[in-house]
Amino acid sequence: MKNGMKVVVLGGDGFCGWPTSLHLSNLGHDVVIIDNLSRRNIDNELEAGSLTPIQPMGIRLKAWKDVSGRKIGFYNFNIAEDYEELLNVIQAEQPDVIIHFAEQRSAPYSMKSPKHKRYTVNNNVNATHNVLCAIVESGMDIHLVHLGTMGVYGYGTAGMKIPEGYLDIEVPTETGERIHQQILYPTNPGSVYHMTKTQDQLLFHYYNKNDNVRITDLHQGIVWGTNTNETNLDERLINRFDYDGDYGTVLNRFLMQAAVGYPITVHGTGGQTRAFIHIQDTVRCIQLAIENPPKCDERVMIFNQMTETHRVNDLAKQVSELTGGEIEYVSNPRKEAAENDLFVKNDLFLSKGLNPTTLDNGLLKEVTEVAKKYAYRADFSKIPAKSIWTKEQRPGIPEQKEENLVK
Amino acid sequence: MKNGMKVVVLGGDGFCGWPTSLHLSNLGHDVVIIDNLSRRNIDNELEAGSLTPIQPMGIRLKAWKDVSGRKIGFYNFNIAEDYEELLNVIQAEQPDVIIHFAEQRSAPYSMKSPKHKRYTVNNNVNATHNVLCAIVESGMDIHLVHLGTMGVYGYGTAGMKIPEGYLDIEVPTETGERIHQQILYPTNPGSVYHMTKTQDQLLFHYYNKNDNVRITDLHQGIVWGTNTNETNLDERLINRFDYDGDYGTVLNRFLMQAAVGYPITVHGTGGQTRAFIHIQDTVRCIQLAIENPPKCDERVMIFNQMTETHRVNDLAKQVSELTGGEIEYVSNPRKEAAENDLFVKNDLFLSKGLNPTTLDNGLLKEVTEVAKKYAYRADFSKIPAKSIWTKEQRPGIPEQKEENLVK
Numbered sequence: 001m002k003n004g005m006k007v008v009v010l011g012g013d014g015f016c017g018w019p020t021s022l023h024l025s026n027l028g029h030d031v032v033i034i035d036n037l038s039r040r041n042i043d044n045e046l047e048a049g050s051l052t053p054i055q056p057m058g059i060r061l062k063a064w065k066d067v068s069g070r071k072i073g074f075y076n077f078n079i080a081e082d083y084e085e086l087l088n089v090i091q092a093e094q095p096d097v098i099i100h101f102a103e104q105r106s107a108p109y110s111m112k113s114p115k116h117k118r119y120t121v122n123n124n125v126n127a128t129h130n131v132l133c134a135i136v137e138s139g140m141d142i143h144l145v146h147l148g149t150m151g152v153y154g155y156g157t158a159g160m161k162i163p164e165g166y167l168d169i170e171v172p173t174e175t176g177e178r179i180h181q182q183i184l185y186p187t188n189p190g191s192v193y194h195m196t197k198t199q200d201q202l203l204f205h206y207y208n209k210n211d212n213v214r215i216t217d218l219h220q221g222i223v224w225g226t227n228t229n230e231t232n233l234d235e236r237l238i239n240r241f242d243y244d245g246d247y248g249t250v251l252n253r254f255l256m257q258a259a260v261g262y263p264i265t266v267h268g269t270g271g272q273t274r275a276f277i278h279i280q281d282t283v284r285c286i287q288l289a290i291e292n293p294p295k296c297d298e299r300v301m302i303f304n305q306m307t308e309t310h311r312v313n314d315l316a317k318q319v320s321e322l323t324g325g326e327i328e329y330v331s332n333p334r335k336e337a338a339e340n341d342l343f344v345k346n347d348l349f350l351s352k353g354l355n356p357t358t359l360d361n362g363l364l365k366e367v368t369e370v371a372k373k374y375a376y377r378a379d380f381s382k383i384p385a386k387s388i389w390t391k392e393q394r395p396g397i398p399e400q401k402e403e404n405l406v407k
Numbered sequence: 408m409k410n411g412m413k414v415v416v417l418g419g420d421g422f423c424g425w426p427t428s429l430h431l432s433n434l435g436h437d438v439v440i441i442d443n444l445s446r447r448n449i450d451n452e453l454e455a456g457s458l459t460p461i462q463p464m465g466i467r468l469k470a471w472k473d474v475s476g477r478k479i480g481f482y483n484f485n486i487a488e489d490y491e492e493l494l495n496v497i498q499a500e501q502p503d504v505i506i507h508f509a510e511q512r513s514a515p516y517s518m519k520s521p522k523h524k525r526y527t528v529n530n531n532v533n534a535t536h537n538v539l540c541a542i543v544e545s546g547m548d549i550h551l552v553h554l555g556t557m558g559v560y561g562y563g564t565a566g567m568k569i570p571e572g573y574l575d576i577e578v579p580t581e582t583g584e585r586i587h588q589q590i591l592y593p594t595n596p597g598s599v600y601h602m603t604k605t606q607d608q609l610l611f612h613y614y615n616k617n618d619n620v621r622i623t624d625l626h627q628g629i630v631w632g633t634n635t636n637e638t639n640l641d642e643r644l645i646n647r648f649d650y651d652g653d654y655g656t657v658l659n660r661f662l663m664q665a666a667v668g669y670p671i672t673v674h675g676t677g678g679q680t681r682a683f684i685h686i687q688d689t690v691r692c693i694q695l696a697i698e699n700p701p702k703c704d705e706r707v708m709i710f711n712q713m714t715e716t717h718r719v720n721d722l723a724k725q726v727s728e729l730t731g732g733e734i735e736y737v738s739n740p741r742k743e744a745a746e747n748d749l750f751v752k753n754d755l756f757l758s759k760g761l762n763p764t765t766l767d768n769g770l771l772k773e774v775t776e777v778a779k780k781y782a783y784r785a786d787f788s789k790i791p792a793k794s795i796w797t798k799e800q801r802p803g804i805p806e807q808k809e810e811n812l813v814k
Contacts, residue, residue: 083525087521114494114543125529126525130525133525134521137521160586167578169576169577170576170577170578171575171576171577172575173566174568179567195610198609199606202596202605203606206596206602210797
């Protein structure tokens with residue numbers, strides 16, 4: 001690894017992008033953020049917001065300068081639309097690495113309406129394609145690191161362990177011979193959002209093949225937790241904590257629900273098994289990804305960026321035991337299998353030195369230091385998951401009326 | 408099949424869309440075309456045009472009324488941009504079938520520059536997604552038929568026969584067991600254009616799974632020929648014949664080059680094997696596809712819409728023998744394997760009654776009735792393929808100077 005790399009972070013104002021930017025800056029890299037603040041604007045649209053009081057970008061960057069002495073650059077524009085500006089910034093900044101978080105990342109938001117489906121497809125596919133196009137047009141050798149999702153695999157694995165991106169298969173031929181091949185794991189996305197990430201994979205495959213772009217695609221599990229070593233340094237650096245029905249991730253929602261005395265809402269039976277990772281491990285994984293880039297003629301490198309798998313119902317019970325919160329089983333607004341097993345390989349990051357933060361040692365801290373501390377900011381009306389996958393599904397609203405819930 | 412179905416043809420002014428519209432109208436279906444005339448506008452941009460004198464849409468539709476007594480409706484707007492208008496037309500017309508040709512369909516055009524790459528991705532992905540979204544929003548049970556390409560498979564089949572969309576595989580597990588699965592054939596697109604069609608497949612898979620949209624995806628080979636029974640009825644109905652380096656398909660280019668006394672330009676060694684289909688068979692296949700729709704809970708139906716495979720060099724020789732034209736081997740502007748075999752299943756269409764037009768019985772007619780007849784309209788400067796896949800490739804320009812070529 002080069003010391004002090006120039007790193008451009010696309011979507012550096014978001015839940016994963018912001019703590020990643022701070023972590024890499026803290027390591028001595030020269031970090032530049034591009035972000036159009038779309039996540040904050042969607043807060044305005046949804047009339048929802050972070051449980052934690054996040055600061056405007058100007059204050060965030062000043063706080064980081066105060067605390068660390070380091071400067072992070074910032075450009076505000078939309079990479080899915082302003083291709084020329086993206087190319088100009090790449091040519092001016094000459095990055096060694098571009099980290100691409102700049103996609104609409106909520107499955108429920110992507111399913112709210114035709115408008116939201118269309119925004120998600122248009123934004124995510126054009127954002128990713130513009131980055132690839134601009135890297136090729138710049139003529140520079142830039143390592144692109146992309147935040148993908150475990151959801152590209154789908155959750156029906158027929159008992160096998162999900163490999164890191166590529167699957168060994170055998171194809172029986174007419175002569176009875178078996179041809180061995182290694183293919184991109186066949187995708188089975190569960191929402192329009194997840195679908196766009198499967199389309200991203202095809203973009204990466206093509207630009208890697210045709211133009212030798214060096215790409216790392218991180219298939220990330222569901223992130224939980226809020227803060228990292230760097231965002232903890234000053235309250236002005238605090239990270240987002242989403243608890244609303246669209247952007248809140250399942251475990252964080254449970255923690256918040258328990259902290260504010262709202263029912264812990266399990267969708268369906270809670271038999272869904274999912275992969276998880278703490279936000280502290282996310283930023284560490286990104287660091288490991290940029291320290292271990294693929295070679296120039298190497299295929300797209302894929303890591304499974306997760307540390308544990310859990311059944312949703314088990315998580316609910318764990319949070320309930322920890323907090324005394326009450327579990328309520330509600331309608332599942334998503335069209336998905338009610339129950340599934342999930343076995344995932346994550347050897348690559350472990351082999352490179354990842355030392356996971358587990359639920360067992362991080363959960364209670366999250367409840368007391370974040371969920372309870374900022375509970376007074378919660379808007380209960382935003383908690384239920386109301387975006388339904390088709391007209392056949394019902395929103396995940398608890399029976400108890402809002403007014404009866406302790407606040 | 409219902410008789411007299413309402414059929415909306417997206418891209419009904421194009422090379423495949425126009426003869427399909429006439430063919431279905433002739434069969435008694437009520438046809439409505441939506442087209443923003445982008446193909447004609449690209450002619451303006453490229454300063455190229457059809458060898459055959461195609462008429463404006465107004466004249467085309469009047470001629471069809473004169474000849475057949477049948478009316479074809481026409482809306483001029485961009486389905487990739489004007490979602491509300493698309494939805495309105497679907498709600499007003501209440502189609503039984505939508506046939507989707509409305510994509511940028513040239514591989515070389517898609518590789519000309521970042522602008523062209525970006526246009527192709529943005530246009531094709533949003534066009535397909537808008538159609539799917541609008542079908543779901545309409546709440547109607549509409550059969551969507553999409554023109555895909557054999558190019559989604561790639562051309563490296565390791566000796567096996569390419570199935571119709573789905574591949575039977577075996578996955579060896581850790582316990583030594585083998586899990587049998589049927590997956591979407593792993594894609595390996597050869598251009599940004601082909602890549603968009605692999606992204607379309609993922610859109611179809613998702614909307615079929617989540618919303619039970621009935622979809623037929625036609626993986627078409629390279630089309631040759633110009634006219635069909637219907638376009639032959641009146642010269643005002645004549646179909647496009649593209650011969651330029653971007654939009655001309657390989658066999659039609661050879662026929663035209665031979666007819667005008669230009670070298671038959673083979674890219675590289677001509678060892679590339681590709682799948683072919685005559686335009687008359689294209690319209691017949693579309694007919695068969697709409698007569699044999701998938702059921703409501705059936706997965707995406709995929710047909711290989713091709714009738715023959717040929718090595719490019721063999722085609723060049725066949726055209727040369729037929730016409731006395733001279734073959735010239737030029738640089739390959741594409742990044743692709745110099746040589747490949749190709750074995751393709753096309754049992755589905757044959758089982759439904761397709762009776763192919765073969766090269767052996769159609770080639771000479773095409774040369775005399777189209778290429779020679781309209782040779783006087785050719786612009787030699789537009790013949791070479793100049794769009795290169797990366798900076799490493801060179802345009803496919805013959806050594807002989809233009810001014811020395813007989814015109």
